[in-house]
Amino acid sequence: MNWTAIWVTFKLASLTSGVLLVVGLPIAYWLTFSKWRWKFIVESVVALPLVLPPTVLGFYILVAIGPHSPVGRFYSDLVGHPLPFTFEGLLLASILYSLPFAVQPFAAAFEQVDRRLIEASWTLGVSKVATFFKLIVPLSMAGLVTGAVLSFAHTLGEFGVVLMVGGNIEGETRTVSIDIYDEVQALNYAGAAKTALLLLAVSYGVLLLVYAMNRKVWAVWPQK
Amino acid sequence: MAAEVTIDMTKTFSGRAPIQAHLRYEIKASTVLILFGPSGSGKTTILRSVAGLEWPEEGRIQFLSRTWLDTKSGIRVSPQDRQIGYMPQDYALFPTYSVAGNIAYGLGALASEDRNKRVAEVVELFQLQGLEAAKPRELSGGQQQRVALARAVAPRPQLLLLDEPLSALDAPTRLQLRGELRSLLKQLALPSIIVTHDWSEALTLGDVMAVMGRGLVHQVGKPHEVFSRPANAEVARIVGVETVVQGEVIEQADGLSTVTVNGTKLKGLSSNAIGAPVYVCIRAEDVVVEPSGSGMTSARNHLLGRVTDIAPQGVMVQVTIDCGFLLTATITRGAVEDLCLVSGSSVIAAIKAGAVHLVPRSG
Numbered sequence: 001m002n003w004t005a006i007w008v009t010f011k012l013a014s015l016t017s018g019v020l021l022v023v024g025l026p027i028a029y030w031l032t033f034s035k036w037r038w039k040f041i042v043e044s045v046v047a048l049p050l051v052l053p054p055t056v057l058g059f060y061i062l063v064a065i066g067p068h069s070p071v072g073r074f075y076s077d078l079v080g081h082p083l084p085f086t087f088e089g090l091l092l093a094s095i096l097y098s099l100p101f102a103v104q105p106f107a108a109a110f111e112q113v114d115r116r117l118i119e120a121s122w123t124l125g126v127s128k129v130a131t132f133f134k135l136i137v138p139l140s141m142a143g144l145v146t147g148a149v150l151s152f153a154h155t156l157g158e159f160g161v162v163l164m165v166g167g168n169i170e171g172e173t174r175t176v177s178i179d180i181y182d183e184v185q186a187l188n189y190a191g192a193a194k195t196a197l198l199l200l201a202v203s204y205g206v207l208l209l210v211y212a213m214n215r216k217v218w219a220v221w222p223q224k
Numbered sequence: 225m226a227a228e229v230t231i232d233m234t235k236t237f238s239g240r241a242p243i244q245a246h247l248r249y250e251i252k253a254s255t256v257l258i259l260f261g262p263s264g265s266g267k268t269t270i271l272r273s274v275a276g277l278e279w280p281e282e283g284r285i286q287f288l289s290r291t292w293l294d295t296k297s298g299i300r301v302s303p304q305d306r307q308i309g310y311m312p313q314d315y316a317l318f319p320t321y322s323v324a325g326n327i328a329y330g331l332g333a334l335a336s337e338d339r340n341k342r343v344a345e346v347v348e349l350f351q352l353q354g355l356e357a358a359k360p361r362e363l364s365g366g367q368q369q370r371v372a373l374a375r376a377v378a379p380r381p382q383l384l385l386l387d388e389p390l391s392a393l394d395a396p397t398r399l400q401l402r403g404e405l406r407s408l409l410k411q412l413a414l415p416s417i418i419v420t421h422d423w424s425e426a427l428t429l430g431d432v433m434a435v436m437g438r439g440l441v442h443q444v445g446k447p448h449e450v451f452s453r454p455a456n457a458e459v460a461r462i463v464g465v466e467t468v469v470q471g472e473v474i475e476q477a478d479g480l481s482t483v484t485v486n487g488t489k490l491k492g493l494s495s496n497a498i499g500a501p502v503y504v505c506i507r508a509e510d511v512v513v514e515p516s517g518s519g520m521t522s523a524r525n526h527l528l529g530r531v532t533d534i535a536p537q538g539v540m541v542q543v544t545i546d547c548g549f550l551l552t553a554t555i556t557r558g559a560v561e562d563l564c565l566v567s568g569s570s571v572i573a574a575i576k577a578g579a580v581h582l583v584p585r586s587g
Contacts, residue, residue, distance in 0.1 A: 116316040119277050122303040123310035124330030125379060134329070138320045 001194050004171050005179040012087070012175060013155040016094040017148045020102035023095070024147060028106030029132065047100050054097065058164025061093045065165075090166035090173050097161045098151040105150060109143020110136060142213045153206040156199060227251050229415075233283030233293070235269055243269045243439040249432045251288075253413040258426045258447060261436030261462060267419045268313075268387055270436075274417060275310045275385050276303035287383055309376030309384045309414075314392060315368050317360035323347075323371050324356040330379040342378060349408075350374040366397045373405075377412060384409075384416035390425060402428055403584065410586075423451065423465050427503050427583045437462045448503055448585070452550075457537070466508040466542075466552035470585065473500045480524070480577055488548030491524040492580030502582040510579035511553035513543060514572045515563055524577040527551070531569045534560065545573050 031043055049057055065072045065083040076082045083089040113136050121131040137144065159177040166173030168182070176199055183192035228250055236242040243266035249257060259267035272278040274285055276292065279300065285293040292301040303310075318326050327346050331339045347353060350370045360368060369389065376384060389405060390398045406429055409416055420426055426433055426447050433447040435454075442462070443455040451468035454460040473496045474489075475482040481494045485504055496502055514521075516528060529547030536542075541560050545551045551573055565571070 114316065116312050116314065117318060119275075119303070120310065120312060120316040120318075120375075121329070123275055123277070123306075123308055123385075124375070125304050125307070126330065126332065127304055130332070135318060135320075 001191070001198070002174075002176075002179045005174050005176050006195075006198070008087070008171065008174060009156060009176040012091060012094055013152045015091055016098055016155040017102070017152040019091070019095050020098060020151045021144070021148055024099065024102040024106055024151075025144075027099075028103045028110060028147075029136075031103065031107045032110040046103050049097050050100050054158065054160025055164055057097060058093060058161040061096060061161070061165050065089055065092065084165060085167040085169060085173060087166075087172050090162060093161050093165040094155045094158060097158060098154045101154045102147040102151040105143045105147035106140070109140035109146075112143070113139045145213050146210050149206050149210050153203050156202060227288055228286070229257070229288075230284060230286040231270060231274060233270070233273055233280035233285060235266075235273060235278060235280040235283075237269075241439045245270050245434075245436075245441050247434050247441050247444050249444065251415045253415070254410055255415045255431045256409060256429050257415075257417045258430035258433040259417060259419045259436060260421065260423070260426050260430075260433055262421055264438075265436040265462075266439040267436050271385050271387055271417060271419050274383075275308055276301060276306050277310075307379075307382045309379070309381035311372045311376045311384075311386045311389060313388045315360075315372035317368060317372055317375070319360055322357050322359055323352060323363070326360065326371055326375045327378050329375060346374045346378045349377075365393045366401060369393060369401060373408075377414070381414070384412075384414050386416060386418045388419055388421070391420070391422070405429065406584075423463060423505070424581065424583045427451070427468070427505070427585065435459050435462055451505070464507065465505045465581075466554075467504075467506040467511075467550070469504050469549045471502050471504040471582075473498050473502060473582070481582060483580075483582060486548045488527060490527070490575070490580055491577045492582045493578055494582035496582055496584055501585050503585050505581040505583055506551065506575060506579060508542060508552040508554040510575060511545075511551060512574040513545070513553050513555055513559065513563065513565070514574055516570045516572050521574055522576070523574040525573075525575040525580065527573045527575070529571060529573055531565055531567055531571060534565060534567060545571060547573055 027046065031039065031046070062084055063069065065075065067073060067076060067082050072083055083092070117135060118131055121135050126134065157177055162173065162175050162178055168174050168178055176195055180192045180195050183195070228248055230248045231245050234242055234244050259270060261267045269278055273280050280293065280295070282295050283293060284291065284295070291299050292306055293299060318329060321329060324343050324347070328339055328343050331342055334342065347356060350373065352367070352370060352374060355363065355367065360371065363371065369392070390401055393401060402425060409429065418429055430447040433445065433450050434441050435443045435450060437458055442459045443450055448468045448470070450459070451463050451465050454463060460466065469485050471483040471485040471490070473481050473483050476498055479493065480491050481496060483490050483492060483502060483504055490504060492504065494502070512523065527547035529545040529551065531543055532546045532550070533544040534541060536557070539557065540554050541557055543553045543555060543565065545553060553573060563571070
């Protein structure tokens with residue numbers, strides 16, 4: 001097994017989940033509680049990676065961070081090397097690609113929080129930000145874990161975006177899914193099978209965690 | 225400047241009549257304003273606007289010298305900065321916090337020793353000892369109500385806002401807590417605004433009462449005065465109790481209390497102690513008018529009186545009878561003709577004891 005690829009993949013997935021937890025929470029909060037009439041525009045943008053082919057998304061990200069774009073030029077001036085085909089570039093792409101997998105469960109969980117509880121907190125003199133951390137986050141814990149875990153699992157399995165933005169650089173951007181593809185190309189089915197099984201086991205384990213978290217009653221039959 | 229509350233606002237929800245309130249009343253230490261009306265009359269919206277949870281598109285809300293809302297000069301004070309205690313209808317206790325956690329929730333500004341001290345104080349005041357660690361879902365309805373009130377009171381608010389504080393409880397608990405709430409409000413010496421649609425709550429708890437219907441404030445005054453002297457037919461219809469007079473319990477036997485009202489004795493159902501001052505409340509449709517000198521009926525109260533006024537109201541007629549106090553009866557036109565009722569006629573008003581409601585009042 002290619003342990004370097006496995007290490008890169010888990011590092012990428014963990015960082016993506018971590019960043020999305022920080023970036024996704026305010027976006028989800030805004031999507032849930034904003035009364036702006038055009039908010040569906042932002043909602044659609046957030047959901048776009050769900051339907052867009054990874055190659056298309058990867059292509060636009062590549063162009064956006066490439067040396068011909070202002071963002072890409074700014075980054076290479078700052079850091080000294082361009083963003084595409086680096087781990088950082090891949091991380092950025094993964095964050096955008098997994099955004100809906102984090103934001104949507106977060107927003108769904110916030111939606112479930114009774115507004116009257118939030119209002120009661122405000123009347124007790126607790127600010128909106130403090131209410132978020134003292135009340136909304138504990139009540140949405142299952143949704144937050146779901147979002148973090150789903151974005152982690154989704155990043156583990158990404159392929160198209162990695163190829164477009166990250167390329168296939170050993171130790172830097174070669175992830176497990178690309179390693180499997182390479183093994184199959186080289187007709188090394190045994191190697192591919194081992195890595196594929198690992199990915200399957202991890203993905204299944206992660207989903208087990210999500211469904212267990214969201215299960216409210218541990219009973220054979222719904223009982224009150 | 226007098227200690228006053230001014231609520232002057234217009235709030236529109238699409239598809240409904242706009243809610244308009246123009247009311248101003250003076251407050252002393254523990255003045256309780258009752259917002260009274262049927263559901264959908266806009267009373268909760270007014271309470272929420274005072275809390276800062278609803279933003280009227282136009283108006284001014286002023287509490288003592290502080291302006292909380294003035295759409296003309298763009299003042300909008302957030303609910304956090306109003307120093308209010310607010311208790312919504314279903315209490316909205318925080319499910320992830322214990323009883324003590326709920327009470328301590330609004331005390332974040334205090335140092336932890338002071339906070340613990342205040343929580344202990346409030347727990348004792350609301351008789352919640354032993355329940356500090358319990359989660360809200362483990363509590364009975366009455367306990368939840370007390371915790372919600374304790375949480376609202378703990379940060380020492382300037383004004384207490386209660387939305388239907390007793391309506392989520394079953395009838396016996398409601399009756400018990402009604403009395404407790406009244407003595408508590410007096411003890412806290414805290415002005416409050418209470419929303420209710422229950423006239424006995426309005427009479428027991430209120431010092432000032434605003435009657436609302438279809439988004440408008442129809443009448444503001446002392447509760448018993450509003451009940452006995454409604455400003456117009458709309459108010460009379462909303463309050464639904466035509467006779468409210470002051471009386472005193474003089475005797476109790478077999479679950480029945482005897483009260484005197486201006487020398488007239490009446491029997492009613494209640495558990496008030498002897499000597500307790502009460503409001504005697506009788507709905508006009510519960511009064512049967514009989515010719516004087518008729519025989520016994522099952523009704524416990526037979527009051528000899530004289531008709532002072534006969535006022536037709538649609539198919540019914542409202543008859544006012546002076547039997548030591550003024551009693552209103554609603555009867556049909558046919559009954560008026562059969563009994564040959566005219567102003568001055570001598571009649572007997574019969575009322576079942578169960579229809580004589582005795583509501584405690586402060587002496």
